[in-house]
Amino acid sequence: MIEIHNLTKTFEKIKAVDEVSVTIKDNTVFGLIGTNGAGKSTVLRMVSGVLKPDSGTVAVDNMPVYDNVEAKKKLFFIADEPYFFANANAQTMERYYSGIYENFNIEEFYKYLESFNLDKRRKIGTFSKGMKKQLALLLGICAHTKYLLCDETFDGLDPVMRQGIKSIFAKEMEERGMTPVIASHNLRELEDICDHVGLLHKGGVLLSKDLEDMKCNIQKVQCVFTTVEDELKALNGIDVIKKEQRGSLRTFTVRGTREEVTARFATVDTVFYEVLPLSLEEIFISETEVVGYDIKKLILG
C-alpha cells in the first residue's frame, strides 16, 4: 500500500502540491486525474522518491521512499517523457534495468517486445513517441516491481496498444499483484482501466474514491410521475445530487444502490421510470459539482 499523507511541495513560491493525502491500495489500478499543473507529476515524482517533499510523508509498504533503496525496489516510475540512453536500443535498456531490478524478467521482456512489434536492435531515438511509451511500459512491467507509476503514459497510445497493455496489466495484477498508478489529464483514458480514482486540482485532492463504490452508490433515474405528490413521496429521504426536467420527464442523479432506488420508485405511481448506469464522466461531474467545481472545465475541456 502507498500511503500519502499531507504531502506538500513548492517550487519557487508556487505550491505545486498542497497537503495531498491519498491511499493507494494494493492490487488496484489507481488513476490520478487532474488538469495540467494540477500536481500529478509532482505527486508521482515524490512517490517514486525523485523529489523530496517539503512536508508530509510518502510510505511505500510502510517505508519512507525518499533516499530509500528498499522502498524504491518496490516501484518503477515511468516519467511523462521517459529517458533512454543516447544511441541506446531496447536491448541496451533491458541490460541497464535488469542490472538494477533484481526480478527483471528478461525473457518476458523480449516476448512482449515481439508482441508489440518493437525491434530490440533499433535505436530508440528513431522510435515514435507512442513506441517509446510502449517500450517504457514494457520495461516497467518486466521490472516486476509491485508498483508501476505511469505519468501520462497512456496518453497517445493507440487503442490496440492500450488494449494490449491493459491485458498485460490484468495478467500481472492477477499473477503477482501488481499495482499500477496512472496519472492522466484525461478522464476518458482511465475510465476502462482504473479501480480507484483520485482527482487533483490546483495541488489538492478533490476526491478519492473506488470507482465501483462510486458507480454502485450513485444512480441516474429517468421518470415521469403521475402526480406531484408521487414525486415528493418518491424523493422523500433520498439524497438527490442533481435534478433535471424536460417537460414531464424528470432526470435525477441520486445516491444509493440500484436496489434501494428501484425499491423507492416502485412504491409510487409513475407513468414510467428507469434506473440507468452512470459513465465515469457523469459520476465525476456529479460528485465535483457537489463540492462546487465544474468538472467539465477541469478535465473534460
Next chain:
Amino acid sequence: MTSKNSFWASSKENHKRRIWVWIITVLAQLMMYVGVLTVYLSRIRRWNVEGVYRTREEYQNALYQATKDALAFQDNLMPVLIVLAVIIGVQGFSYLYDRKKVDMYHSVPVDKNKRFAVVYINGMIIYLTAILASLLIGVIVAAVQGAVNGEVMAAIGLGFLWNLLFFMVVYHTVVLAVMLTGNRLITLCVTGMLIGYEPVLYDLLENMQYSFFETVSGFYVTHIPKLSVLYDYNINTWNLKQPEKVAVLAKVMLPYYGKWFILAVVLLIAAWLCYRKRPSEAAGKAVAFVRVEPFLKVFVAVPIGVCLGMWVHSAAYGNAVLTAVSMAGGGVIACAAIEVIYDFDIKSLFKHLVSSGAAIAAIIFIFLAFKMDLFGYDDYIPSADKLESIAVSVDYYGQFWDKEYNYVGASEFSEEHMHLQDVEPVLILADKARQENVEDMTDARIINVLYRLSSGRRVGRRFYVDFDNPVNEALMNRIVGTKEFKEGTYQIMTDQDSFADVTAMTYSNGATNVALPAQDAQMLREAYVKDMEKFDFTLAINNRPCGRIHMNFPNWFGTDLDVYDSFENTIAYLQSKEAYYPVELNAEDIADMTITNYHMELYENGDHDGEVDPLVFNSAVAAEASWVSGYADEGDTIVTETFTDEEDIAQIVPHIYPAYLSAAWNHSGELDDNYDIYITFKKDTTYPYDRSQYGVYYKFYTGQAPEFVEEATALDAGEE
C-alpha cells in the same frame, strides 16, 4: 560472478556511457606524454648530429632531461589537465542537469552514495588509466632510446603524483561546481570562479594597494594565494624542471603534495555533501541551492565591479570620481547580469535588490577603504615590543642560490637570512618618512622593510629615506653596519660551501679583466669577509668601489664583490696576484677617448619642466636620454668627439669613473649621464685592459667634464 547490483556492475554500466570521454582522455594524454617525448628526443638526436653536444655524457644527460621534461614535469600540461578534469567531472554528473535523466536515475533503486562513488571513481579510473598507459608507453619509448635511468624514473614518479594531485583538486572543484549548479555553462563559470577566485582577489588587492597606497613593498611579497593550485603549479613547475636530484625535488614538493591532498579531500567532501543535499528539481536551473544565490551574487559582483573600477582608474589617471562611479556601475551591471543568468530571463535584471544593494555597498566601502586609507595602511608602523625582527633591503639586488644551486630571489634570501634585532632605527626612519615630504629630500631612496611580528604575521612596507640627511646616516649605519644586515644582503657572508665550487674568478678596476685562480676562492672569501666588518652606510655612500671581483659558480650562477680602497685584506690578496690596479687610469696607456655629449639640457629646459620623482631619477634620465637619442637620429643634438692628444687625455683621466663599477649605494647624481666616454687602449700597452671589449665605457663625475671637452662637444662645435 559479480552481483547484478554490485559496485563493479554499476561501474561497468557507467563506463558504457562515457566512451567518448575515454577516447578524449586517452588521446590527450598520449599526445601530451608520448607525442611530446618523441618530439623532444628527436630534437636531441638532431642536435647531437649537428654537434651541439661536446661529450657523450652531455648528450646522455640531454636525453635524460628530455625524458624528464616530457614525462615528469611539463610546462604545457596544466591547461590539458584542467580541460580533462572539466570534461570528466561535468560529463560524469551531467545527468543532474536534465529533469528526464534525474527522473530516471533518482527513481531507480540505486543508493545515492553508491551512484556518486561510481561516477566519481570512474572519472578517476579514466584519468589514471590514460596517464599510466601513456607513461608506460613513454617510458618504453624512452628506454629504447637509452633515455631512462633510475633518477629519471623517480622524477617521473614525482611528476605523476604532482599531476595526479593537481588533477584531483581541479576534478573535485568541478564536481563541487556541478553540485552547486544545474546547467553546464554555469558549472563552467562556477568552476572558473572556484579555481581562480583567490589568485584574482590577490591580484586585485595588490593592484589596489599599488594604486592607492604609497608604502606598498613590491620587494617583500607577503600576499600570495595560499589555496590556489593554479598559482602553486605555475610557480613551481619551472623549478621542478631544473636538473636536480630527485630527493631534493621530493623535499620541495612534499608540502605541496600534503596541501593539495588535503584540499582535494576537503573539496570532495564538500561536493559529496552538496550532492546529498542537492534537490532533484535543481536540474536545468542556474544554481542548485536557492539560498546560495544572494551570497554567490555578492561574491562575484564585488570583484567584477572593483576590477572594472580599477581598469577605469588606470585609464583615467587615478580620477577618483570616475573610479568610484565605474566600480559601483560595474557592480550594478554584474548584479543584473547574474540575476538574468539565475532566471535565464532578461526581465529579472533588477530582482533581489537587497543582495544587489549589499554588493554595491561592499564595493563602495572597499573603494573608500582604499581611497581614504581607512585602515591606516600607509601609516602602519608596528610598535617595537610587537616585533620579533626586521629584514631590510636597500638598493642591492645580487644573485642568490641555495645549496643545490637553485635560483633564490633577493627578497627570499633577505627574508631567510636577515633578522635585525635592533629595530629602533628602522622604526624611526619609517616614522620620519611618514612625516617628511619626498619632494623635499635631496637624495631620496626606497627602503623595503619586512616586519616580522611576534604573532607570526609578516608585513611588508617601503618608504623613502633621504641619503643626504646626516641624521639618517647615523640611523642607516645602525642598520647597514650590522652583521644581520650583511648576512641577509651578501651571500658571501654566510655561504662558505659554495666558494669551494667557484669555477672562475676575475678582478676588474673597470678597465682591466685579470683572471684569478679559482682555488683561491675560499682564501679570498675570508679576506673579503674580514674587510666587510668595516662596511657600513657611511662607507657605502661616501666611497665608490675601486674594483670588482667576479666569481662564477656552477649552474651559471655568479656574484660580484665590490672592493673599496679600505678593503686592505682583499687588496693585499689582489696585489699578491698582481691583479690590483688603481681605478684611475694611466693616460699613457690610452690611444683615444671618444666622448659623446647628449645635450640633455635641451630637454631639461624644454616644455617638460620635470616633475620627476627623484626615486626614479635614473629611469627618468634614461628615458630622457632615449628621447634625446631618438631626436638625435635626425642628427642635430648628439655631438661626439674623439680625443687622441695625450695632454687632453691626461686632463680627462682624473675626472672619469668606470660605468661598470657604478654602485647602487652612491649618490645618484655623482656621475654625469650627459656624457658617455669610450676608451680605446694602445695596442702595445702592457696594461691588462679587457681585450674582449671593443672599448671601455666611462662616465664623468658630475660637473667635472673639462671645459675643452664641453667646447669640443658643444652643439655649434662643428661650425667653428
